[in-house]
Amino acid sequence: MKTFHGFGYDHVRDDYKMIRRLDFFLDGQADVPFDEPIDSASIWEIYSLRSNSWRKLDVDMPSCIMDEGVYMDGFCHWSGIDSFHSLSKVGPCLVSFDLCNEVFLTTPLPSDMVDDYNIWRMVLLNGSIALIIYDESTTFHIRILGELGVKESWANVFIVKPLPCAQHLIGVGEKGGIFLRKNDDELVWYDMSTQTIEELGVKISRGYCNIVVYKDNLLPIVGL
Numbered sequence: 001m002k003t004f005h006g007f008g009y010d011h012v013r014d015d016y017k018m019i020r021r022l023d024f025f026l027d028g029q030a031d032v033p034f035d036e037p038i039d040s041a042s043i044w045e046i047y048s049l050r051s052n053s054w055r056k057l058d059v060d061m062p063s064c065i066m067d068e069g070v071y072m073d074g075f076c077h078w079s080g081i082d083s084f085h086s087l088s089k090v091g092p093c094l095v096s097f098d099l100c101n102e103v104f105l106t107t108p109l110p111s112d113m114v115d116d117y118n119i120w121r122m123v124l125l126n127g128s129i130a131l132i133i134y135d136e137s138t139t140f141h142i143r144i145l146g147e148l149g150v151k152e153s154w155a156n157v158f159i160v161k162p163l164p165c166a167q168h169l170i171g172v173g174e175k176g177g178i179f180l181r182k183n184d185d186e187l188v189w190y191d192m193s194t195q196t197i198e199e200l201g202v203k204i205s206r207g208y209c210n211i212v213v214y215k216d217n218l219l220p221i222v223g224l
Contacts, residue, residue, distance in 0.1 A: 001024075003020060005097075008071040008076050020044070022043045022044075023042050024043075044059050046102065062093060065079045078094075079120055106149070121169055125144065186203055
């Protein structure tokens with residue numbers, strides 16, 4: 001099974017790279033003796049657009065908890081947890097992979113960020129990595145990371161009180177507002193500075209939805 005964990009730009013080599021993890025499972029139909037050892041450890045690979053090739057990474061990184069992540073300043077970030085075969089035993093954490101040096105570091109999550117809440121959403125908020133944590137009461141706790149690798153630097157900067165009309169968090173816009181889906185599937189915008197909700201006149205599907213912030217580029221990416 002292939003799980004993609006990040007995509008971004010290596011400014012040192014002027015290259016675009018993608019990270020993925022390969023997991024192997026034994027085919028139930030395969031005729032393999034029970035006493036024969038099977039290597040089921042995961043493999044990490046990185047793709048280079050410049051060379052148009054994949055190669056193996058010699059790393060033991062926590063895998064992504066949810067199918068989401070962010071890219072910022074040459075790093076791919078995702079919320080991770082140790083796999084069964086991992087030797088790191090970090091626990092729930094932020095994983096940050098440096099696309100230039102091809103190394104990673106982890107920032108542990110404090111217990112109050114993982115014990116009492118149901119859902120996380122990692123976003124970029126005003127140029128910083130943030131986790132929006134919320135539960136069934138739709139109370140949103142926004143935690144900003146001050147410094148990579150420092151567990152104590154997660155700051156609880158904002159708490160959004162329960163919003164009766166809101167049902168599901170969609171994402172964060174470029175200006176820092178939060179997009180939410182109402183109970184009737186209408187998309188709304190919550191302005192954190194004024195604490196007001198604006199209806200956008202758009203109805204969305206109850207399937208997976210996300211907000212993507214992009215930058216226009218007049219130059220094409222060669223090879224894509």
